[in-house]
Amino acid sequence: MNAYSLKLLALTTLLAASALTAAQVSPKPKPEDTEVWHPVPPVVTPGRTDADPPSDAVVLFDGKNLDQWVSAQDHAPAQWLVHDGILTVNKAHGVGNIETKRKFKDYQLHIEWRIPADITGSGQARGNSGVFLASTGPGDDGYELQVLDSYENQTYVNGMAGSLYKQSIPLVNAARKPGEWQSYDVVWTAPRFNQDGSLKTPAYATVFWNGVLVDDHFELKGQTLYIGKPFYKAYDRAPIKLQAHGDKSAPISFRNIWVRELP
Numbered sequence: 001m002n003a004y005s006l007k008l009l010a011l012t013t014l015l016a017a018s019a020l021t022a023a024q025v026s027p028k029p030k031p032e033d034t035e036v037w038h039p040v041p042p043v044v045t046p047g048r049t050d051a052d053p054p055s056d057a058v059v060l061f062d063g064k065n066l067d068q069w070v071s072a073q074d075h076a077p078a079q080w081l082v083h084d085g086i087l088t089v090n091k092a093h094g095v096g097n098i099e100t101k102r103k104f105k106d107y108q109l110h111i112e113w114r115i116p117a118d119i120t121g122s123g124q125a126r127g128n129s130g131v132f133l134a135s136t137g138p139g140d141d142g143y144e145l146q147v148l149d150s151y152e153n154q155t156y157v158n159g160m161a162g163s164l165y166k167q168s169i170p171l172v173n174a175a176r177k178p179g180e181w182q183s184y185d186v187v188w189t190a191p192r193f194n195q196d197g198s199l200k201t202p203a204y205a206t207v208f209w210n211g212v213l214v215d216d217h218f219e220l221k222g223q224t225l226y227i228g229k230p231f232y233k234a235y236d237r238a239p240i241k242l243q244a245h246g247d248k249s250a251p252i253s254f255r256n257i258w259v260r261e262l263p
């Protein structure tokens, strides 16, 4: 045996020994190694249809009353109109927006809305309303998911229905005709702020419009602004607000509003 063969033998022996050690240290992986059994997710009973509130939802409007809502201006009892199981915007002077009594952080929201069949006007003045995903002030302060007749009604695309107003452009136009009920299903991740009020993490919104994905984990640049570039203002928890827009078209209606707070 020459020197080369000796070296080769030594190396082979070493490799065999280390393979044996590895086999001893790491037993053969089993399917059970990657199974997680705890904690078990809580049981939630879904609604009869996906539009109905599941058992852990907070029902914000079930067609009967406005007990969960107040005026956004002065927190007096909400003065919008409840009739035939639906809620219609009250555009009378001085009534204004309404918002929930409860405050929320992260949540899943379901809300249905209907543009009147005989809607008039054009652009932003045709069935304008809005769902403020977090209401951070008495006026139009907060983060608005636009509600508008966007069925064959042109306007700037970051202001059509399905847009996070003046920030996102919906991926598609999933509008139904005026007179038909439409739905939004929203996942809202509230922004987080540092002690000094500076932004820690931005807000995100995912929106399904009539079941169609239109905003996909969209990162907001701040609160909704009609004029100028959005920026963040620190808040912790906030109500959800519905907009009484000042346009001259007939008021729109809402129904079946529920929310699930996320841990």
Ligand code: MG
Pocket: 128, 129, 130, 144, 146, 147, 243, 245
């Ligand atoms: Mg609006």
